Amino acid sequence: MGRTARAGPMTRKQVHLAAHFPGVNNTTVWADPRSGSQIDFASFVDLARTAERGKFDFFFLAEGLRLRELKGRIHDLDVVGRPEALTVLSALAAVTDRLGLGGTVNATFNEPYELARRLSTLDHLSEGRAAWNVVTTSDAFTGENFRRGGFLDRADRYKRAAEFLRLARELWDSWQPDAIAADPETGTFVRPGGIGTVEHSGEHFTVQGRFTLPRSPQGRPVIIQAGDSGEGREFAAAHADVIFTPHGRLEDGQRFYADVKRRLGKYGREPHQLKIMPGVTFALGDTEEEAAENAAVIRRQQVGPQTAIAFLEQVWGRDMSAYDPEGSLPDVEPDLSEGVSQGRVPIKDRAATAAKWRALAEEKGLTIRELVIEVTGRQTFIGTPETVARLIDEHVQADAADGFILVPHLTPGGLDEFADRVVPLLQERGAFRADYTGTTLRDHLELA
Amino acid sequence: MTLHLAVALDAAGWHPAAWRESSPAVFSAGYWAALVAEAERGLLDFVTIEDALGPQSTLPDGFDDRTDQVRGRFDAVLLAARLAPLTTRIGLVPTATTTHTEPFHVAIGIATLDHVSGGRAGWRAQVSPRAAEARHFGRKEFPPLDQILNRPGGVDLSTDPHVRDLFAEAADAVEVARRLWDSWGDDAEIRDVATGRFIDRDKLHYIDFAGRFFSVKGPSITPRPPQGQPVVTALAHARLPYEFAAGGADVVYVTPHSAEQARAIVEEVRGLSGDVKIFADLLVFLGEDAARRKARLDELDGTELVSDAAIFTGTAGELADVLLEWRRAGIQGFRLRPGALPYDLTQIAQGLTAELRGRGAFRHAYEAATLRGLLGLPRPVSRFAEVS
Ligand SMILES: Cc1cc2nc3c(=O)[nH]c(=O)nc-3n(C[C@@H](O)[C@H](O)[C@H](O)COP(=O)(O)O)c2cc1C
Numbered sequence: 122m123g124r125t126a127r128a129g130p131m132t133r134k135q136v137h138l139a140a141h142f143p144g145v146n147n148t149t150v151w152a153d154p155r156s157g158s159q160i161d162f163a164s165f166v167d168l169a170r171t172a173e174r175g176k177f178d179f180f181f182l183a184e185g186l187r188l189r190e191l192k193g194r195i196h197d198l199d200v201v202g203r204p205e206a207l208t209v210l211s212a213l214a215a216v217t218d219r220l221g222l223g224g225t226v227n228a229t230f231n232e233p234y235e236l237a238r239r240l241s242t243l244d245h246l247s248e249g250r251a252a253w254n255v256v257t258t259s260d261a262f263t264g265e266n267f268r269r270g271g272f273l274d275r276a277d278r279y280k281r282a283a284e285f286l287r288l289a290r291e292l293w294d295s296w297q298p299d300a301i302a303a304d305p306e307t308g309t310f311v312r313p314g315g316i317g318t319v320e321h322s323g324e325h326f327t328v329q330g331r332f333t334l335p336r337s338p339q340g341r342p343v344i345i346q347a348g349d350s351g352e353g354r355e356f357a358a359a360h361a362d363v364i365f366t367p368h369g370r371l372e373d374g375q376r377f378y379a380d381v382k383r384r385l386g387k388y389g390r391e392p393h394q395l396k397i398m399p400g401v402t403f404a405l406g407d408t409e410e411e412a413a414e415n416a417a418v419i420r421r422q423q424v425g426p427q428t429a430i431a432f433l434e435q436v437w438g439r440d441m442s443a444y445d446p447e448g449s450l451p452d453v454e455p456d457l458s459e460g461v462s463q464g465r466v467p468i469k470d471r472a473a474t475a476a477k478w479r480a481l482a483e484e485k486g487l488t489i490r491e492l493v494i495e496v497t498g499r500q501t502f503i504g505t506p507e508t509v510a511r512l513i514d515e516h517v518q519a520d521a522a523d524g525f526i527l528v529p530h531l532t533p534g535g536l537d538e539f540a541d542r543v544v545p546l547l548q549e550r551g552a553f554r555a556d557y558t559g560t561t562l563r564d565h566l567e568l569a
Numbered sequence: 570m571t572l573h574l575a576v577a578l579d580a581a582g583w584h585p586a587a588w589r590e591s592s593p594a595v596f597s598a599g600y601w602a603a604l605v606a607e608a609e610r611g612l613l614d615f616v617t618i619e620d621a622l623g624p625q626s627t628l629p630d631g632f633d634d635r636t637d638q639v640r641g642r643f644d645a646v647l648l649a650a651r652l653a654p655l656t657t658r659i660g661l662v663p664t665a666t667t668t669h670t671e672p673f674h675v676a677i678g679i680a681t682l683d684h685v686s687g688g689r690a691g692w693r694a695q696v697s698p699r700a701a702e703a704r705h706f707g708r709k710e711f712p713p714l715d716q717i718l719n720r721p722g723g724v725d726l727s728t729d730p731h732v733r734d735l736f737a738e739a740a741d742a743v744e745v746a747r748r749l750w751d752s753w754g755d756d757a758e759i760r761d762v763a764t765g766r767f768i769d770r771d772k773l774h775y776i777d778f779a780g781r782f783f784s785v786k787g788p789s790i791t792p793r794p795p796q797g798q799p800v801v802t803a804l805a806h807a808r809l810p811y812e813f814a815a816g817g818a819d820v821v822y823v824t825p826h827s828a829e830q831a832r833a834i835v836e837e838v839r840g841l842s843g844d845v846k847i848f849a850d851l852l853v854f855l856g857e858d859a860a861r862r863k864a865r866l867d868e869l870d871g872t873e874l875v876s877d878a879a880i881f882t883g884t885a886g887e888l889a890d891v892l893l894e895w896r897r898a899g900i901q902g903f904r905l906r907p908g909a910l911p912y913d914l915t916q917i918a919q920g921l922t923a924e925l926r927g928r929g930a931f932r933h934a935y936e937a938a939t940l941r942g943l944l945g946l947p948r949p950v951s952r953f954a955e956v957s
Contacts, residue, residue, distance in 0.1 A: 152762045160792050162654070162685040186673070188773065188788060195770045195788075202758070202768075202792040204681035205674070211650040212685040214598070234705040235622065235670060242644040246598045246651045265786035266673045301596070301641075305589040308637045308869065316624070316632075316640060327707035331632050333624050334641050335596055427765035 136517045136553045137396055137524025137566060138544075139179045139223065140172035143532050144200045145189075147497075148402060150422040150530045151200050157533050159200050162212060167533035169213050172220055175540030176554050178565040179221025179252055179343075180213065181365075181526055182206040186230060187263045189464035191431055192440060196464075198428050207239050214247035221562030223252035223345055227259055228282040230267045233326055237289040240342045241334045249338030249561030254345035254365060255356075257282050262463045279352045281325045286344065286360050288321050292332045293341045295319050301335050343562050358384035361395060362568050365526055369399035369501040374521030396523040396566055401501035402530065405538050409504055416503045419530055420494045429490035432497060435462040436474050446490045450482045501525075506538075510546035517552065572892060572930045573848065573902025573944060574922070575662070576608055576914060579619035580639040583852050584863070585627075586870040587909035588639050595639060598651050604911060605652045608659055611918025612932050614943045615660025617693055617802070617904060620645035622669055623702040630714035631701045637870070646678045653686035660940035662691035662802055667742035668735055669697060669706045673785055676746035683794030688939035691800035694743055694818070696735040698726075727809035734782075736813045741780040743801055743817035748776035750798045751951040752788035774953040796941050797948045804850070806877060808837075815841035819946055820902075822850045826879040828898045835899030846944060849900045850878040854908040855885055855916035863908060878906060885920035893930060902944075 143149040144159050151159070158164050169180045184206055189196040206224030213222055222243065226236060244251035257278035261271020273281060300315030321328045346357035347365040357364045358381060368377040374397075382392045404419055406412030424432070426446035433441045438456040455475040460467060468474055482492045502509045516522050529535025547553035559565060580595050581588035594600045608616050624640045626633040645663030653661060661682065665675050675692070683690035697703075700711040712731055726732040754772030761769075776787035802820040805811050814821035815838060823838065825831035835847055852874075854863045859882040867873045874880060881888055892903055905921075907913035925931035937943050 151760055151767055152765075160684060162687070165685075166654075186790060187786070188790060195768075195773050197766045197768050197770045200767055201773075202753070202790065204684055204791055205677040208646060208650045208678045208681035209685060211647040212653050215602075215651050215654040230671065231674070232669065232706055232708075238622070239644045239647060242647045245596055245643065246647060248598075265784070267671055267785075268783040270784075296641075303588065303592060303594075305592045308589055310588060310638055311636045311640050313636050315636075328705055329707070330701055330705045331624050333622070334643070425765045 133551050134517050134523070135567070136513060136547055137398060138175070138177045138553070139181050139221075139398060139524070139526040140168060140177050140536055141181045141183070141400060141526050141528040142168055143529055143535060144203055145183065145185055147199050147423050147428050148528055148530055149200045149532065150419065152422060152425070153531060155534055156531055159532055160202055160204065162209070164533040165209055165213060166216050168536060169217050169220060171533075171536045171540050173217050175536065175544045176557060177220060178524070179223045179250075179562055180210075180217075181223045181254070182210065182225060184225035184227060184256065185464060186227060186259055187266055187464050190462070191434060192461045196431070198425070198431055207243055210251075211243055211246055214243070214250065219250070219557040219560065219565075221250045221252055221343065221565060222247055223254055223343070225254040225256055225347070227256050227263075228285045229257055229259060229273055229278055230263065230269075233285050233288040234292065234328060234332075237292040238333055240289070241293060241337045244337035244339050244342050245334065249563070251337070251339065252343035252345055252363070252562055254347055255282055255286065255361070256347055258348075258466065276352075279348075279356050283356060283360065284323045284325045288319075288323070288326055288328060290341055291319050291321055293336065295332045296335045298336050339561050339563050343566065343568070354381050354384060357381060357395065358390070359388045362563075362566065363396045363398055366397060366399045367499070369401040369499070369522070369525070371516060371519065371521050374399060374516060375519065378520050378522065394568065396568075398524045398526050399501075399522050400526045400528050402499060402528050403502040403509055403539065404500060405504070405506055405509060405542065407505065409508065412504045412508070416500050420498060420500070423530065424490060424494045424497065426490060429493040432493045433489060435460075435465070436468060436471050436478065438471060444489065447488050450479060450489055450492065506542035506546055510543050510550065513543075514547060514550050514552045571932050572896060572925060573614045573846070574917075574925075574931065575615045575617060575660075575848065575902065575904040576613060576917060577617045577619065577850070577904050577906040578604055578910070579906070580625075580642065580910075582909040582913060583876065583906040584866045584870070584874055584908045585638040586866040589869050590866070590909060591911065593910060596641065596643075601648060601652060602655050604914060605656055605659065605661075607911060607914055607918050609656050611922045612935055613659060613918065613922070614902065615662050615689075615691060615940055617662040617691075618645040618648055618664060620664040620666070621702065622666055622697055622705055623699065628715070630699045646675075646682060649690070650682050650685055653682065653689070656686075656689075658689070658935040658938070660689045660691055660800070660943060661686055662693055662800070664693040664695050666695050666697040667739035669702065669708075670742075672742040672745040672783065673749065675742065676749040677789060677791045679746065679799050680750055680789065680791040680794040683796055683799045684791070688795035688941070690794065690796065691802055691820075691940055692746070693802045693804065694739055695804065696732075696739050698732060698735055727807055733809065736809050738782040740813055740817050741778070741782055745776065745778050745785050746801070747798055748778060748952070749785070749787055749789040750794060751949075751953055752776050753791075753793040754951060754954060755793055755797070757792065793951065796939050797951065800940050800944065800946065811838050811841055814838070815845050818845055820846045820848055820944070822848045822904050824850050824878045825895070825900075828894050831895045831900050832898040839899070846901050846946070847899065848902040848904050849895055850904045850906060851891075852876045852878050852880045852906040852908060853888060853913055853917070854880075854882045855888060855913050855920060857884060859883055866909065876906075885916055885924045888921055889924040889928065889930075892925070893928065896930075
């Protein structure tokens with residue numbers, strides 16, 4: 122189906138779009154009066170239906186299995202609290218028809234038999250719309266919530282994930298495609314030999330037995346990968362259908378895109394088999410000035426005074442609460458002995474980061490809050506709907522991405538304007554579907 | 570006084586040959602949606618959904634290679650979530666094992682079911698004693714269950730060390746789930762713009778559970794569910810599971826085969842807990858031709874149906890007599906296992922409920938919006954709540 126779209130007279134590369142349900146980071150603005158519940162199912166339904174109205178490829182949920190801490194206490198400034206991803210996606214399958222349903226689930230703190238079964242269930246119950254974002258993030262801090270604790274070194278986590286995925290595939294493939302006869306005439310429910318035996322013995326798993334579900338509509342759910350290290354990219358090249366990346370800007374995106382697509386050959390795969398989708402934010406306005414103003418307001422909402430100090434503390438590794446966020450950066454040195462933040466992706470080189478921040482603050486004369494707004498800003502697309510549609514299309518045509526995962530700053534209404542004003546313009550440009558042409562997420566993503 | 574009525578949903582019904590008469594699409598959401606809608610029309614308290622981490626089998630342990638029975642089933646928690654938006658009042662009680670799962674994942678899954686259903690979630694906590702299922706995880710060596718069952722002295726597993734451990738682990742898993750559900754105060758989310766705080770961290774609690782089988786730090790990642798704590802249920806046939814249910818569950822399903830046995834079981838369970846709601850399980854074939862239908866299915870299956878629960882065949886009126894008699898023995902509710910779906914479910918949801926209503930023993934309308942409300946269970950106060 123996807124093939125014919127590509128080979129037709131209009132050879133324009135098609136944009137893929139996903140909707141990130143916002144939450145649990147300072148991108149999500151909860152103080153805005155329009156901000157609704159982050160946990161009521163109604164919020165999930167609202168955002169998912171907007172995404173489906175906008176003909177998005179899929180709806181996406183992140184995961185974190187332990188609440189973040191700063192200075193040994195639960196971080197209380199950002200949105201906290203979320204449902205179990207696959208359970209809420211299964212409920213969403215009941216109120217949507219076409220929208221893909223992607224959930225982040227950590228490979229380190231799950232067992233293949235159980236998770237493969239849950240993913241297959243979601244694929245059945247959604248008639249082929251399930252996706253799994255395989256992450257390996259968490260460490261011993263998260264491990265404290267699980268049976269086996271923090272039992273894996275960083276280097277081993279992708280090895281476990283790769284073996285996990287191979288085993289999951291064995292399980293998904295273990296029933297013959299026509300295993301279910303369900304023929305009351307002959308009394309045959311399962312065809313003889315329809316259910317295969319899985320015998321897996323590897324470094325991380327030894328599994329022997331039979332799976333509990335027939336092949337799901339997609340055969341196997343869509344696999345998403347979201348790490349950025351060399352190992353992460355290699356894992357994606359070998360196993361993933363979609364990459365979720367932070368590289369949303371044009372040149373940076375092109376570099377990442379070329380790097381990852383180049384890796385595919387090694388695994389006998391072709392470039393179109395892996396879709397690259399950076400996570401991006403956007404701010405719209407009727408004029409460019411209004412959009413820029415809206416963007417600035419959102420940034421100030423995202424980085425309130427307390428959040429600015431909290432960011433400083435993550436880099437400086439010490440209590441900075443005595444300082445005025447609207448004042449200038451104090452002259453204290455960072456404490457590099459240990460980090461004070463837990464449950465976040467760690468900042469790689471805190472000494473260098475601190476030096477860079479200080480230089481920037483001095484050069485531009487920024488207050489603490491202004492500095493944090495400047496250095497943490499990741500707003501990608503700012504402008505009128507025409508501008509944003511054009512930029513998105515240009516990024517995709519220029520091979521900086523195959524599409525984007527949109528991270529709205531408001532729950533649940535944060536995608537309304539995008540769906541109503543930007544999507545029609547993308548459609549006019551011939552860069553985005555006018556309607557779904559297939560039923561499964563693999564169809565939407567043009568994956569065979 | 571209203572009687573509580575639940576139905577246990579599994580594949581095409583509890584007779585292994587049931588699929589041969591109705592040929593239902595058991596792997597489609599629509600099939601399940603129709604069943605739960607029927608149960609809700611009948612104003613039943615809740616449905617349970619069976620599950621296990623391995624395919625169905627006629628053997629006590631291991632795959633049997635039979636091709637004439639339903640094999641395969643969905644993850645019950647996800648199936649219950651899929652049904653939640655399609656219903657408004659009926660409780661949804663999936664089965665999830667305590668043996669191979671992560672208690673943290675199960676707790677947030679059930680909490681999420683409670684959020685998406687607006688307070689209608691329950692959990693049937695079940696142990697998985699089978700070696701065949703353990704081999705799907707490869708972490709624990711289990712003795713083959715048929716060996717345990719065939720031990721001289723009968724099938725009381727209560728003294729088997731392996732089985733004792735499984736129940737001790739299950740008790741810990743339920744305890745952890747309840748602590749995680751309590752780990753967020755009901756009013757933890759404050760959205761205090763002045764101080765920039767989304768939550769009041771003093772209302773989030775580490776649960777610091779450390780037991781023989783696992784430890785869990787907490788707090789949950791999922792805010793406290795609408796019911797405070799979803800309803801925990803367990804099936805129990807003997808002393809050890811009675812103890813587990815009395816200690817950890819809100820509802821216990823027991824399997825008497827007569828009013829007399831019912832009375833004895835109620836007495837034994839009541840000796841362990843004054844609070845737990847006692848439901849009796851019954852496998853039922855309803856209607857004028859119930860016995861003939863069952864016989865026909867037995868013949869198709871090549872053997873007479875056996876079950877841990879008593880098997881009833883008869884009319885809705887006759888079943889109502891039995892239920893009311895057992896109620897006099899102290900049984901507070903029933904979990905009926907329909908022999909064949911959707912037929913016996915329809916007989917329950919329409920015929921039986923009408924009979925019971927006629928005798929003033931069943932509701933005319935849902936009187937509460939949550940499962941706890943329907944069962945007359947109070948919403949628990951969090952154990953971490955300040956008593957000031
Ligand atoms: C855009 C993006 C989104 C991510 N989302 C999550 C998430 O929701 N949950 C999580 O545990 N990790 C998340 N991660 C991190 C993990 O995907 C990844 O396993 C981690 O970064 C370690 O891999 P790496 O060393 O390859 O980066 C995300 C990463 C990226 C780049």
